[in-house]
Amino acid sequence: MGNAIKNLWASLQIFFSNFNARYGRVFNWVLIVLVAGILLYLFVRSALAGRRGRKSLSPLRTRTADRAVTEHAAETLAAALRCPTITGREEEMLAVGRVLRENYPRAARALDWATLPGGSILLRWQGDDPSQKPVLFCAHLDVVPGGEGWTVCEPFDGVRQDGRIYGRGATDCKGVIIAQMEAIEGLLEQGFRPKRDIYFAYGCDEETGGEVGARAIASRMEQMGLNFDLVMDEGGFIRETALSHGGSYTAAYIGMGEKRRCEYRLTATCPGGHSSQPGKKTVLVVLSEAICRIDAAQPRHRMIPIVRRHLEAAMSTYPYHKRMVAANSLLLKLIGGRVFRDDPYVSALIRSTVVPTRVDGGFTADHVLPSTATALLNARLLPGDKPETVLDELRSLLADLPVQVELVTEGEESFITSEDQPMYGQLCRVLEELYPRLQLVPTLVTGAEDARHYSNLSDCILRFSPLTLGPRGGGSDHGGNEFLSEQSLGLAAEFYQAFFKKL
Numbered sequence: 001m002g003n004a005i006k007n008l009w010a011s012l013q014i015f016f017s018n019f020n021a022r023y024g025r026v027f028n029w030v031l032i033v034l035v036a037g038i039l040l041y042l043f044v045r046s047a048l049a050g051r052r053g054r055k056s057l058s059p060l061r062t063r064t065a066d067r068a069v070t071e072h073a074a075e076t077l078a079a080a081l082r083c084p085t086i087t088g089r090e091e092e093m094l095a096v097g098r099v100l101r102e103n104y105p106r107a108a109r110a111l112d113w114a115t116l117p118g119g120s121i122l123l124r125w126q127g128d129d130p131s132q133k134p135v136l137f138c139a140h141l142d143v144v145p146g147g148e149g150w151t152v153c154e155p156f157d158g159v160r161q162d163g164r165i166y167g168r169g170a171t172d173c174k175g176v177i178i179a180q181m182e183a184i185e186g187l188l189e190q191g192f193r194p195k196r197d198i199y200f201a202y203g204c205d206e207e208t209g210g211e212v213g214a215r216a217i218a219s220r221m222e223q224m225g226l227n228f229d230l231v232m233d234e235g236g237f238i239r240e241t242a243l244s245h246g247g248s249y250t251a252a253y254i255g256m257g258e259k260r261r262c263e264y265r266l267t268a269t270c271p272g273g274h275s276s277q278p279g280k281k282t283v284l285v286v287l288s289e290a291i292c293r294i295d296a297a298q299p300r301h302r303m304i305p306i307v308r309r310h311l312e313a314a315m316s317t318y319p320y321h322k323r324m325v326a327a328n329s330l331l332l333k334l335i336g337g338r339v340f341r342d343d344p345y346v347s348a349l350i351r352s353t354v355v356p357t358r359v360d361g362g363f364t365a366d367h368v369l370p371s372t373a374t375a376l377l378n379a380r381l382l383p384g385d386k387p388e389t390v391l392d393e394l395r396s397l398l399a400d401l402p403v404q405v406e407l408v409t410e411g412e413e414s415f416i417t418s419e420d421q422p423m424y425g426q427l428c429r430v431l432e433e434l435y436p437r438l439q440l441v442p443t444l445v446t447g448a449e450d451a452r453h454y455s456n457l458s459d460c461i462l463r464f465s466p467l468t469l470g471p472r473g474g475g476s477d478h479g480g481n482e483f484l485s486e487q488s489l490g491l492a493a494e495f496y497q498a499f500f501k502k503l
């Protein structure tokens with residue numbers, strides 16, 4: 001390190017003495033002052049930016065949820081988790097419906113309750129003022145299969161242990177449904193009636209695209225001529241994150257839009273034959289080369305306004321060098337992609353991504369060269385990037401290889417909800433009242449949620465659940481030991497109560 005600094009200093013001295021000899025002393029000093037000024041400006045900007053949001057506190061530290069509500073919600077969630085509602089199992093969806101009706105009898109009587117094909121549930125809580133536009137809360141009943149990595153219990157045991165509820169679907173997304181139902185039941189008990197109609201749509205197949213559930217519900221609503229002041233679905237959470245430079249940071253991430261999901265298929269073809277006499281090119285090698293090229297040539301990073309807002313609001317979570325880049329748009333534009341490469345979350349926010357998720361090729365016989373092999377690429381495009389443009393880029397990248405590229409599925413593009421929408425303001429106010437020192441971060445969601453099916457029905461789609469996730473709150477992202485802390489569940493129920501009252 002000492003040597004490197006000495007070398008740098010020596011190079012600078014040579015540079016400036018050459019510069020001095022060529023352009024004169026005054027110009028040399030002007031250059032030095034200019035460079036020093038720019039560096040000082042960058043340092044000051046990043047230092048000031050880092051001060052923002054530093055005091056953001058976790059709801060789990062600042063509030064304790066009502067004990068009776070939390071107890072009832074935790075028991076009901078555990079019961080709902082015992083129904084293995086893997087997408088497609090209608091019987092299990094119906095069983096969750098029964099758990100809800102049994103545990104929330106007031107809601108079962110007071111709300112219009114419809115069970116739809118596939119087991120989806122649609123609820124309408126009638127408001128007093130028909131002149132006001134309704135609002136819609138979405139969630140889903142289905143879950144991904146149990147998978148591996150479960151050490152506390154089996155995926156569908158629904159176990160309460162050490163203040164946590166374990167089971168597949170605890171955070172994604174039955175915890176949200178239970179928190180909403182708990183809030184409705186509590187408000188009904190208090191004699192509350194909403195001002196406007198509040199709908200709840202719990203889909204049966206979000207994990208596989210939402211065609212049977214959310215899409216069918218949305219088209220039914222479109223036929224009914226419904227239009228909502230707010231559609232709120234899962235997406236962002238209140239998240240406690242351990243920071244690489246020490247400590248932890250909590251913020252509410254509110255999804256204002258989502259990346260567009262597309263799939264491409266690569267099909268490589270080469271002559272097959274016996275593996276003892278391979279030709280010049282064999283199909284699996286060709287396919288591998290195509291995949292490696294695509295991986296090396298990822299779409300360039302690009303800053304869109306909503307992601308800039310995210311970076312500004314979450315500035316204090318970054319170590320100094322990243323903060324310096326995030327706080328200065330020129331640096332961000334020039335080197336942002338490289339600087340945030342080791343951060344998968346931010347990296348996915350500043351560029352479209354294309355990644356292989358499945359390969360298929362070869363026979364059961366070990367000595368036979370296949371003649372075709374395919375790979376599926378899953379792409380998540382930033383708003384503004386077109387699936388056809390990515391297709392053209394992939395084709396030109398692989399033009400010299402015997403590989404065909406097709407666009408197989410093309411998701412809809414989501415719009416970015418404006419921060420000027422009154423319901424966004426309302427959501428922020430409720431969060432600020434409940435958790436005064438919590439940082440709010442408007443953001444782009446990288447996953448595809450049911451909400452996109454409702455995009456014709458509202459100008460204000462927010463992707464946010466008030467669950468506090470993280471090491472103490474819950475989570476697992478489809479992995480083992482999915483859990484939700486009972487505190488997090490109880491606080492989410494209180495959030496919905498406060499929010500429903502404001503609608």
Ligand SMILES: [Zn+2]
Nearest residue numbers: 172173206234
């Ligand atoms: Zn989900």
